Amino acid sequence: MTYKTILVHCDAGPKVGQRLTVAAEVAKCHSAHLVGVYARPPLQAPVFFDGGLAMDSLFTAYEASADADQAAALEAFQKAMKGRHISHEWRVTEGFIDTELAIQARYADLLVVGQTDPDAQTPTPSDLPEAVVLSTGRPTLVVPHIGVHAPLGATVMLCWNASRESARAAADALPLLCAAQKVVVLVVDPRTSPDGHGAEPGADVAQWLARHGVKVVVQRDVAADSDVGAVILSRAADLGVDLIVMGVYGHSRVREMVLGGVSRTLLSSMTVPVLLAH
DSSP states (O other), rough: OOOEEEEOOOOSSHHHHHHHHHHHHHHHHHHHHEEEEEEEOOOOOOOOOOOOHHHHHHHHHHHHHHHHHHHHHHHHHHHHHHTTOOOEEEEEEESHHHHHHEEEGGSSSSSEEOOOTTTTOOOOOOHHHHHHHHHHHEEEEEEETTTTSSSSSEEEEEEEEEEEEHHEEETTTTTHEEEEEEEEEEESSSSSTSBEEEESHHHHHHHHHHTOOOOOEEEEETTTTTHHHHHHHHHHHTTSSSSEEEOOOOOOTTEEEEEOOHHHHHHHHHOHHHHHEO
């Protein structure tokens, strides 16, 4: 298994170059085709808009803004591709970005998006990572808005709780796990049960990964009164991890995302890229 088509979200934000660099490096490593996607948002008139002659000026302003954002996104994509010998294409769609990414990602092996930036001035939905993780059916690599300061995937942490979601994440991340120099299977507060962890929590998944040639070690930890998400972030820092892999549970409604507490913690406080699968 490998990634052959990678989709990356492009926008006019100042941090877009960070996720483009990560996406390009992953594409190069796996000889994948990289698709940059920009979604041109539809015109949304104010709720109490009277219409009439003012509609012309509203549409003119919308067109100018949309054209400028699209041009900025394309410029960032072209800059990131310059000098990189990878197969790539630029794609523009019409519609809301969360919906468009969910559709486009169904024909890709991996989706790359940016972490929500609280200081961003662009109209990208604040819950975009949550929305696409729960709706795409594809693994989603979320790049922190503070940037990435180490090559991706040398030391990877797989968060394992023997659930369907963690199994899905492990399988979706196999190309990255196989390429890693070291994979740490982190098991927090494990409880053995017939339908979950075996007698040695983490041993079963480590054996499965080893058969794929993954260089894996198991680390068991306790959260005690701490948040499990905080424990994951702390261990990632202690071990010099440059990628966290985790399954998420939850469901999406219209513009309402419901995620588990661990997922929310990582998406709000992440300092390294996180690959999520649902």
